[in-house]
Amino acid sequence: MVKAPVSLVLVGIGGMGAVYVRELLDAKDSGAFRIAGAVDPEPERCARLEELRAAGVPVFATLEGFFRNRTAELAVVSSPIQFHAGQTCLALAKGSDVLCEKPVAGTIREARAMIEAERAADRWVSVGYQWSFSPAVQELKRDIMDGLFGRPKRLKCLYLWPRDEKYYGRTSWAGKKRDAAGGWVLDSPAQNAMAHDLHNMFYVLGKERSAAAVPVEVEAELYRANPIENFDTAAMRARAADGAEILFYISHAPRQENGPVFSYEFEKGVVRCSSRTSGIRAELATGALKSYGVPDAGGMNKLWEAIRSVRTGERPVCGLEAASSQTLCINGMQDSMPEIRDFPEGLRHVLEEKGSRRIWVEGLDDALEGCYAANALPSELGISWSAKGRLVKLGTQYSFPNLPGN
Numbered sequence: 001m002v003k004a005p006v007s008l009v010l011v012g013i014g015g016m017g018a019v020y021v022r023e024l025l026d027a028k029d030s031g032a033f034r035i036a037g038a039v040d041p042e043p044e045r046c047a048r049l050e051e052l053r054a055a056g057v058p059v060f061a062t063l064e065g066f067f068r069n070r071t072a073e074l075a076v077v078s079s080p081i082q083f084h085a086g087q088t089c090l091a092l093a094k095g096s097d098v099l100c101e102k103p104v105a106g107t108i109r110e111a112r113a114m115i116e117a118e119r120a121a122d123r124w125v126s127v128g129y130q131w132s133f134s135p136a137v138q139e140l141k142r143d144i145m146d147g148l149f150g151r152p153k154r155l156k157c158l159y160l161w162p163r164d165e166k167y168y169g170r171t172s173w174a175g176k177k178r179d180a181a182g183g184w185v186l187d188s189p190a191q192n193a194m195a196h197d198l199h200n201m202f203y204v205l206g207k208e209r210s211a212a213a214v215p216v217e218v219e220a221e222l223y224r225a226n227p228i229e230n231f232d233t234a235a236m237r238a239r240a241a242d243g244a245e246i247l248f249y250i251s252h253a254p255r256q257e258n259g260p261v262f263s264y265e266f267e268k269g270v271v272r273c274s275s276r277t278s279g280i281r282a283e284l285a286t287g288a289l290k291s292y293g294v295p296d297a298g299g300m301n302k303l304w305e306a307i308r309s310v311r312t313g314e315r316p317v318c319g320l321e322a323a324s325s326q327t328l329c330i331n332g333m334q335d336s337m338p339e340i341r342d343f344p345e346g347l348r349h350v351l352e353e354k355g356s357r358r359i360w361v362e363g364l365d366d367a368l369e370g371c372y373a374a375n376a377l378p379s380e381l382g383i384s385w386s387a388k389g390r391l392v393k394l395g396t397q398y399s400f401p402n403l404p405g406n
Contacts (some may be wrong), residue, residue, distance in 0.1 A: 006310045007036040009072035009096070011063055011087050012079035013052070014045030015171075016101055020076055021048050023300050028055070033307050037066045039079075063087050067094045073310050076303070077101060078128075080173060081191070082183030085110035092121040099306040101128045103195050104323045106184030107400045108331050111324040118320060126306050126316030127323035129199050133301040136280050136293040138317065140271065141204050143290075149266035149282070152240075155201040156247035158372040159194050159259035160365060163252040164358035168226055175228030177334075184401075188222075188230045189250045191330050197260050200295075201246050202325035203318065204264065210315060212322040213240040218332035220389045221377055224340045225253035225348050225359045231340045233361070235368065235377045236333055246329075247375060249368045253343075255360045258369070331400035336389035343385055 013021050017040070024035060025048055035057045043049050043059045052059065060066045063075075067090070075091035077084060078101040085105045091098050104111045104127055118125050131137045143149065173179040175187055185191075190198055205213035218238040222231035233251035240246060264271040269284040273295070280292040302318075309316060347362040367383050378386035392398075 003311055005031055005034045006074055006307050007072045008033050008307075009036055009063070009066055009070075009075050009091075010038045011075055011077045011091075013038050013040045013043060013049070015078070015080075017078040018046055018048070019300075020078055020303060021046060021052065023303060025051055032304075036072045037070055039063050039066055063090055072096050074099065074306060076306075080171070080179070080185070081106050081187070082173065082179050082181075082185050085114050088114050088125060089117040092117045092123050092125070095121070095123070097123045097306070097310055098125040099128060099302065100125055102199070102323065102326075103191055103330070104320060104327050106186050108324065108328045109399050110184070111320065111327045115320045115324070124309070124315055125320050126302065126309070127318050127320060128302045129196055129203070129318050129323060130299045130302050131196050131200050131295045132203055132318035132322070133305055134295045134298050136295045136297065137200065137204065138209075140280060140282075140292050141206070141209065143282075144204055144266075145207065145209075148268070149271070149284070150268035151266060152205055152242065152244040153265045153267060154245040154247065154375065155205070155262070155264045156249075156372060156375065157197045157201060157260055157262040158249045158368060159189075159197055159261070160251050160254035160368065161189070161193060161257055161259070162254055162358055162360065163193070163232075164356040166356060167252070168228055175226065175230055175232070177230050186230065186330055186334060188234070188330075189232060189252050190234055190236075190248065190333065193252070194250045194260070195326055197250075197262070198248055198329060199323060199326040201248075201262075201264070202240070202329070203322055205240060205242070205244060206322060210317050210319055210322055212325045213242065213244065214325050215239065215246065215329045215332065215394050216241050217391060217393050218329055218336060219377070219391045220333035220336040221379060221386060222333065222337040222340050222389070223343055223385070225343045225361050229340075233343075233364065234333065235371055236329075237377060238329055238332070245375075247372070249372050251361075251364060251368060253359055253361050254365045254368070255362075256365055258365065261372070328394055328398070332392040332394050332398070335392045335400065335402070337387070341385075341387050347385065
């Protein structure tokens with residue numbers, strides 16, 4: 001018996017949403033899906049808008065407008081962060097399963113509300129951390145769960161990724177803690193470009209295929225080179241419930257690109273990766289070597305698995321609970337240093353090349369690479385521009401925002 005195509009509503013068709021549009025339009029003859037509608041208040045930002053319209057796809061300014069007279073089996077939510085919670089909860093209430101782009105939401109309070117809505121609707125939400133859907137990460141996670149590497153000791157990641165003024169000018173909420181309407185965004189490297197790398201350290205430690213380890217405390221140092229509200233550089237130490245140490249060093253203001261570099265240390269071996277294209281490799285204490293492949297391979301597996309899951313009923317490998325560890329950690333980082341520390345003006349330099357203009361910080365690359373090698377935060381190494389953040393406990397009652405004035 002031929003199954004009917006899964007009906008989709010695309011929530012957001014510019015930005016990351018345009019990636020989903022391209023993937024679907026290029027596979028339009030697959031027969032696995034049909035696009036029942038698209039939602040975007042500014043649809044003209046989508047380069048393939050006319051193709052959607054030519055295919056008979058109605059476009060709505062709001063998700064409420066779509067659901068007024070239509071339904072969809074799967075909602076693909078790739079709108080800005082501050083809209084994830086509300087749109088996901090609405091889609092669930094209307095009977096749709098959901099593929100929500102990363103991160104889950106701006107705050108852990110919103111993430112918990114999404115989990116409650118998922119349970120009440122008896123539907124599922126998949127979260128689009130594409131590494132979690134890659135064969136490389138799934139195989140590594142299985143080996144960790146099966147005890148091949150033993151107890152986790154320390155997982156750390158370094159990612160230096162220069163971004164220019166156009167990056168921070170691409171939206172009204174880039175680099176902001178809240179948008180103009182007061183919605184929590186907490187836009188930063190850890191919440192956006194490098195969110196995958198933070199999430200992955202918790203995800204691979206989850207005791208089940210669809211679970212992630214949960215941080216119980218975090219200490220962060222947050223810095224800023226660009227004229228933005230939130231941070232563009234961070235160093236963080238978190239602890240998981242099993243005692244594993246999580247270290248994260250990131251910046252959008254380095255001199256050179258480097259990473260993602262990671263090292264996951266266990267009692268029986270080490271797992272390493274040196275770039276997006278180098279692949280994940282493990283060395284066991286016995287001397288045995290194992291290669292897992294490139295985690296970026298199959299970047300749209302998340303979409304096709306979600307479409308299949310509508311028919312099979314299979315729960316996603318990365319859902320709300322697993323993805324919420326990143327959100328919880330981000331909130332703790334912001335609480336650890338609520339006032340972002342500016343780099344000294346004498347260390348900030350402007351580089352103009354190939355039509356772009358960006359700020360970089362003198363000595364930052366060496367400083368963060370040194371911290372990564374020493375398993376330390378900048379303040380622990382006495383770096384001149386550093387400042388210590390406070391230790392934040394992330395128990396089950398922790399919420400965000402929880403500071404005076406918020």
